[in-house]
Amino acid sequence: MELTVYFFFNLSLLIVLLLSGFLCGEKLRRYWSYQAICNIYLIISLVICFIFTYEIEGIEVVFDLRKVPFIIGGLYMGIGPFLATFIVFVRGLLGIDFGFWMTVLYYGGLAILFWRIASWFLKRSPMQRILFTGCVTFLFSFAQTFTMGIWHLPHSSAEVLFAYLVIQPIGAVIISYIIEEIIMTIQLRQRTIKSKRIEAVERMGAAISHEIRNPLTAAIGFVQLLQSNAISKENHTHYISIIKNELKSAERVIQDYLNFSNPEIKSMEPLLLQEELEQVVQLLQPLAKRNSVKIVSIFSPGEGIEGDKQKFHQCFVNIMKNAIESMPEGGILTVETERTTTVSILIKDTGSGMTLEQMTRLGEPYYSTKGSKGTGLGIMVVYSIVRAMNGTIHVESEIGKGTTFKITFPSLLSNSLETKKTEKELVMS
Template structure:
């Protein structure tokens, strides 16, 4: 009896293995729908072959196994075409073995296919609990038909009576287990998709609210100052001042829109080889007036390594980081930029001696609606930085401590033409080997 139970459990393992692994693998690999259909059909047929090859009881009179469970699962869940294919596989493979049960196999397979023609579309429209109950009942019914036909046409010898009764009990139980687990797996996958969609919609809604709020502020200010220009008693100096403020606010709105577009489409459009030293020096020249206004000393240790990327977006990335560092030092400090090679990747380290960040702020850094700046922050600067570095196949690591400063480390792929000499030699050696 223990051997019988062990063999049934082995058949059940064959059935459960694709139920757990295939849907998850398909979901992770994002397999197209038409390929997914064929994959499931192939695996159901493979399980049927395994069940027939390693049966529970095998003698010259009868072969017992759980082949009908994957046959039912494929027929009910996948449709008529899958049912017909699985029936052909079942009948064809069973014909290769001895025994008088081939006729029984053919009859039950045709019965399953006929039921699939009638119920396949209605079956998928039923609630999950009803699908499990119906599949279990159909499995029990086909088991009874199998034993009945075997007794009617061939007779069941005494040694196989216990096995037959066990089969009648085990098959519906295993069908209930397999169908329940299948429903659970697909329910979890569907729930995960809904959660991902909800998270994306929440992020979009927060981003849209932040963008609209931040753009409305400078546009409202620009509109107000333009209305003031209509007053005739204003002096020319006041008019120039109001016009300059309005233009600054419009430039601010344009910068916010540019940041948003960079986040929405970060992929480089004009890729070229960039000299890290040259690009950082250009950004330092641009940022130096702001550093002088805040009494910030800029120290740079640079090296002329080359990377691949889009020039304007790379400069924007560096500018956002350096600007954040300078604004984090309102009472002055030191901004350090250091470039080196680490594990065949270009390391750009930008550190400051500013106010730093707490762990809670670090965890939210890069979110589209989060900023540590109370007045001027839009919450888009670091979001854009993360997206640009990601689009350049790089990584970014940030360390910070309150009142001690922040250190931003950017790792970018090194251009192959500027690999260190020893690395190039090693590559040649490996190419020869």
């Protein structure tokens, strides 16, 4: 039973290595192709097979599982000649004898065969590929039992035959089955990603079309009215004003989409949070007064980050504007900064709040909590800008109690910030 245990142990190492290679490949696929990862797996598998060999005392025959990764690589990857060359080279290091020439004959011949039929093999169904792999491994093992004289071994010939004719084909089938499952998983993930992208493009296209068509339809209607000679000069001026506003609305939709797809943060500069947020609050004071909203500012002096000033203002104008509009009956909007290892900006309102589903969908293409009144572009732009400035967004909300946006950025130390601002002022002067 010693040889059987040895083969099962070797086979378990190959399976564990395959699964580990797949998990590592998922993390490294940005840098390495699946082809390169598979080639590395096969080479390491062959090395393991050469390390964990078994030799019966008194008989110059070495047993291992090298044919399993060779057959898998030759059929699935089409690199049989490369693997055969590696096997022959390693076998040659052990000595040029009868076993070496049999290795050249078997592996060289099968390498050429696998190389020729690899494309045909990959066109078969998964079940056909698994069965074909098992049958080829069995026939290869069966042929070796004659040339190596296994039939006439005095020592545990039944165990050797079991290891050669049963364990190796079963091992090849198991590894082939795992590979088919991995291939199916990768294909399923790619189809899912593709379908989601198509769905997002369709939804975005429909939303853009809808949001642009509305103001254009209104503008076309008033242009037709302008063509009438019966309108007064006062109405003529009023219609022109409406047309300009509608066209600006369509332009704003397009600009918001462009800001989402490309935030255009060309250069980063030091920003004092208190100074920048005070400007945003001042800008939104008229809107807050109209909605009976009181803005409370709690700033930690000296806190700073690196970013684009214009995009920073655009980001927080969108967030605070949404917060104010969520309080039509009035309320309190709190703008606060806090610092730990990073710098956080908290925007708290006492508005209507959001459900869990609404929070999870924030930032999706053209999803708005305002229903037909909103496009969702504003919050999309917010997420895009925050990502571009290396920040994160965390949202907490409760129906009837309000919403808190927590935007976190890498901290820029106050002394470093003052130094950079001084250098900038000197250059400008």
